[in-house]
Amino acid sequence: MSIEQHDVRHLARLAKLALDEPDIPALATELARIVEYVAELAAVDTTGVEPWLPGAVPAAPLRPDTPARGLSAELALDQAPRRRERAFAVPAFVDDE
Amino acid sequence: MSESVPSLVSGVQAGRLSAEALTEGALGVIERAGPLNAFLHVDGEGARAAARGLDERRVRGDELGPLAGIPIAVKDSLCTQGMPTTAASRSLTRDGSARSGWRPPYDATVVSRLRAAGAVIVAKTNQDELAMGSSSENSAFGAVKNPWDLARTPGGSSGGSAAAVACRATPLALGSDTGGSIRQPAALCGVVGIKPTYGRVSRYGLIAFGSSLDQVGPLATDVRSAARLLGVLSGHDPLDSTSATVPVDDYEAACERGARGLRIGVPSEYFASGLSPEVERAVRAGLDALRDAGATIVDVELPHTRYGVATYYVLATAEASSNLARLDGVRFGLRVEAERGNLDGLYGASRSAGFGREVQRRILLGTFVLSSGYYDAYYAKAQRVRALVARDFERAFARVDAIAAPTSPTVAFRLGERLTDPLAMYLADVYTLPASLAGLPALSVPAGLSTATDADPALPVGLQLIGPAFAEASLLALAACVEAACPPSTPEPWA
Numbered sequence: 001m002s003i004e005q006h007d008v009r010h011l012a013r014l015a016k017l018a019l020d021e022p023d024i025p026a027l028a029t030e031l032a033r034i035v036e037y038v039a040e041l042a043a044v045d046t047t048g049v050e051p052w053l054p055g056a057v058p059a060a061p062l063r064p065d066t067p068a069r070g071l072s073a074e075l076a077l078d079q080a081p082r083r084r085e086r087a088f089a090v091p092a093f094v095d096d097e
Numbered sequence: 098m099s100e101s102v103p104s105l106v107s108g109v110q111a112g113r114l115s116a117e118a119l120t121e122g123a124l125g126v127i128e129r130a131g132p133l134n135a136f137l138h139v140d141g142e143g144a145r146a147a148a149r150g151l152d153e154r155r156v157r158g159d160e161l162g163p164l165a166g167i168p169i170a171v172k173d174s175l176c177t178q179g180m181p182t183t184a185a186s187r188s189l190t191r192d193g194s195a196r197s198g199w200r201p202p203y204d205a206t207v208v209s210r211l212r213a214a215g216a217v218i219v220a221k222t223n224q225d226e227l228a229m230g231s232s233s234e235n236s237a238f239g240a241v242k243n244p245w246d247l248a249r250t251p252g253g254s255s256g257g258s259a260a261a262v263a264c265r266a267t268p269l270a271l272g273s274d275t276g277g278s279i280r281q282p283a284a285l286c287g288v289v290g291i292k293p294t295y296g297r298v299s300r301y302g303l304i305a306f307g308s309s310l311d312q313v314g315p316l317a318t319d320v321r322s323a324a325r326l327l328g329v330l331s332g333h334d335p336l337d338s339t340s341a342t343v344p345v346d347d348y349e350a351a352c353e354r355g356a357r358g359l360r361i362g363v364p365s366e367y368f369a370s371g372l373s374p375e376v377e378r379a380v381r382a383g384l385d386a387l388r389d390a391g392a393t394i395v396d397v398e399l400p401h402t403r404y405g406v407a408t409y410y411v412l413a414t415a416e417a418s419s420n421l422a423r424l425d426g427v428r429f430g431l432r433v434e435a436e437r438g439n440l441d442g443l444y445g446a447s448r449s450a451g452f453g454r455e456v457q458r459r460i461l462l463g464t465f466v467l468s469s470g471y472y473d474a475y476y477a478k479a480q481r482v483r484a485l486v487a488r489d490f491e492r493a494f495a496r497v498d499a500i501a502a503p504t505s506p507t508v509a510f511r512l513g514e515r516l517t518d519p520l521a522m523y524l525a526d527v528y529t530l531p532a533s534l535a536g537l538p539a540l541s542v543p544a545g546l547s548t549a550t551d552a553d554p555a556l557p558v559g560l561q562l563i564g565p566a567f568a569e570a571s572l573l574a575l576a577a578c579v580e581a582a583c584p585p586s587t588p589e590p591w592a
Binding site: 011017054079080 | 406427454482
């Protein structure tokens, strides 16, 4: 699997990154090298092996179901780069593709 | 500050030392250490007030906590109320400057625990952006330099925290380790660094990178100081559903246990090509010290070690690409309005202006391995190979109590040396990644210095100890034996 420039543009769209066009050729080369390296995993025999996550945590214990106060709206909005009244402000998006 | 933390705390509790004097000492070194670029934010005023408060409480006869009066530096990827938190990323600033960093409305649990234990938080430390890197050069606010040689990196990503301890600004610092980000900088800076078992320490308030890997842990001047801090950090946190309810051992008592009766496995895979002869010499001397202290050394095999780097860079980037979706310019951090004024435009413009090259590269790679058509070949495959890496350790730990190996294949490398070659940088983590993948505890303890030559100064070497889940106490017992044979040293200008 090699990564071409059009693949980088596609991935950037999926990842919501607006890459600068001049950066794309170098990114494609770097990603291609890394993907070529990680492709060595294909050679490992994983027949009958299940996907694995750290099992050290015995069972995620549940919190007691007691009401607690969360962040106030004012505190949550305190660091917002743009807000409108008691809400985060975003551009209109209903007419996006 | 050459005393260990337990001794300093006793001094503060008995009134022999004042928290205020310790804090002034730390702030003085931080000022002199400016050229290291290890600190992103120094809270002199807050630290002095906290220290004064502690001294007043002592005079009143109040009981002081286990870190009473100890100045500590905190990695900038941990949330600190009242102090900026940027994780060295422009994406967590208002205008791109560290000063305009995001101010979290809450403390990370580990930070709350520090405050409750009486520690004095003096500074936030520089790091690789969002913890992605092995040299602390990927910071949006400039590279961190190694106190042993300013032309070299301190390692990463917790490079600022390691440098803070190495230059003796603070005897303790907090770091986070996803694939080696505490242990590798600890090794390269000649300090002790512990990555606890996955689940041992709460991650609530740690800016997430790879959620199945991230752990917070201590960096310290010496083993007993690290043990004291680990004891404070460890334990269940209802705010982190991955935090374990397993009882916390007495880590300081463990440091006095010695090595007699313990079996240590040495994996040949960690002494393969690419290992610097100077690192090997120092690590083997450390193994001799463990043998002299009564441990039995045996060979073990960890055959899937060679797949650690590939497995890690698939899984960690996949998790990062998902975790970092929250940095979108809407609720906090950098917002850049796009020419095309829709929501996608806002996301794209804000994220591209906010993230540096390495972060963008990893998001793209993570997006690739999770994308339709490649998921099974890369992501699902890596999860299975991860199982094999963990199984290797399981088999080894049926025969031994701990595994000893180098922490890093080389001593500190020169600034800029690997920046243009991401893959070469990733290979710096070859010996730390497997324990991370298996969720196991691991630490790095100084094992002496390399031999100085005309071209290179003497530089620190770290010996890594890996244990079964929740066996931090055994690792500390062994680390104390290595330390007894090889006491901590301080780089010349900071001694």
